[in-house]
Amino acid sequence: MEFVPGPAVHRVLCADCGTPIVPNSANLCVACLRNTVDITEGIPKQASISYCRNCERHLAPPAQWVIARPESQELLAICLKKLKGLSKVRLTEAHFIWTEPHSKRLRVSLTIQKEVLTNTILEQIFEIEYLVQYGQCPDCTKLAAKNTWKALVQVRQKVPHKRTFLYLEQLILKHGAQKDTISVKEVKDGLDFYYSQRSHALKMVEFLGSVVPIRTKSSERLLSTDTHTSTANYKFTYSVEIVPICKDDLVCIPLKQARQMGNINPLTICTRVGNSLHVIDPNTLQSSEITSPVYWRTPFDSLAGISELKEFTVLDVEPMHGAGAVKGKWVLADAQVALSGAFKSTGTYEDDGMMDYETSASANQIFHTRTHLGAILQPGDSVMGYFLSHTNFNSEEFTKLPQDRIPDIILVKKAYPNRRKKTKTRNWKLRSIGKEAGEEGETGGGRGVIGRMGGRDQKKVEQDYELFLRDLEEDPEMRSAVNLYKAEQAMKTGKEGSGLAGGKSRKKAQFAMEVDSGGDAQMGEGEGMEQDESGPVEAAAGGEETDDDVEEEPDFPEVKLDELLDHFDELTLGDDVHEEE
Known part of the structure; x- marks a missing residue:
């Protein structure tokens, strides 16, 4: 086998240092070539990036705020976009160099290549230091202002x-x-x-x-x-x-619209409010749904609200049988009722000592009515209803109704007066949308977003809030749509507070509402707000009967523990929480 030698490599001396090198167009070695030509020229060795500490986003050119974690590919891309002369060279490698997390510095190592002479490509590795500047993005600026x-x-x-x-x-x-x-x-x-x-x-x-x-x-x-x-x-x-119609309101539907809704009786009760109104005729159990477009085409107001409810005592109930007597949870029944406190031996007198003959004429009267509450009413129960015999409504639609189709009484819901006379602590509480302190015009306390205006309406808001709590207790369907939370601290406070009266008897039928640290007005014993069941507070009659002597209603819809949540899942605008007793 004949040996063939390879081609001889001719070398020349570097023009600057005399080192033997392979001939090139510049006749310079790599070291002398780097000293002569700087391929990093035009690329800044220091730069800055903007960082918003509120939303933890970085500013990416030209004006976009993006989320980028430390030493991530997204953050590296933002750093490379900040370099202006990088487009004139070829980037082969880039990576972060570790720095202290709180140093407000980022170090990036870059490897670039560039053709400096004919067929001569020079590669160089260098570092760039970024200064992290704290600022606010436009969204956080709007939130702060x-x-x-x-x-x-x-x-x-x-x-x-x-x-x-x-x-x-x-x-x-x-x-x-x-x-x-x-x-x-x-x-x-x-x-x-x-x-x-x-x-x-x-x-x-x-x-x-x-x-x-x-x-x-x-x-x-x-x-x-x-x-x-x-x-x-x-x-x-x-x-x-x-829509200005609420649950348990008495509604008189316009006659033309009632005929279009299956020829329902215009005098109905609103039983539920969702994305539409659900009304029912207590005489026939015929129900209908009024959607928003249908209502706003011919709007109408409610005849009466729950503030005009009167308390009645059920004397006798006879459920009806046959087709149409039962519809869902409603059962049609004939009931005999009388005003609460009827058949007393003493008459009703006004403040000046004169007897109120108009009231006493119906005080001992028995009324026969048909109701949709036949499934829950028993003789001796208390029930809330609208007393239409001595009521005048400013409504043209109500005036058009035949008088023989207007009942004396329309029963709405069952009442639990004995339960309300007991100062018993609720074992649950509600969240509230928080608020920003110090807003202009605020005089209320820490109630949350509702009831912050204070002033004359503060007591009315407290009453509305108590009525809302009662609706949650008495309506499981309504209660299932909201979140209730355990109030262990409120229960402890209620037990401790029962012994702070100095041995006095708890004989005034009031409720005590415990509010958060904002300083809302507390309504406790001794305020003497004497109202019917529609109000949040009932004054004790004569003060002779204590709370311990009053027997609770056995069918009172208690809130079960399995319906309560243990803790708050997430923060709201603030940490305000309603706490009730």
């Missing part, structure tokens, strides 16, 4: 109570619809929700439309415009009006 918002949702209901908004607050908390809200403000007939983005406001409007019957209107206001880029800045406002 007061009265700065992009969209507003105005929720209104023209009714004289706050029970609807108390229930709506619990629905918002259960479904987490408040997470994008930057501020909530109470106004005369409702609430205002402020948002930093228009999409968040539209999401809230969509949620409200799914839980209550509403109609909406939208408007926008131009703040600024740029003629060069054809862009404009707007503020959006969405007006949401809730």
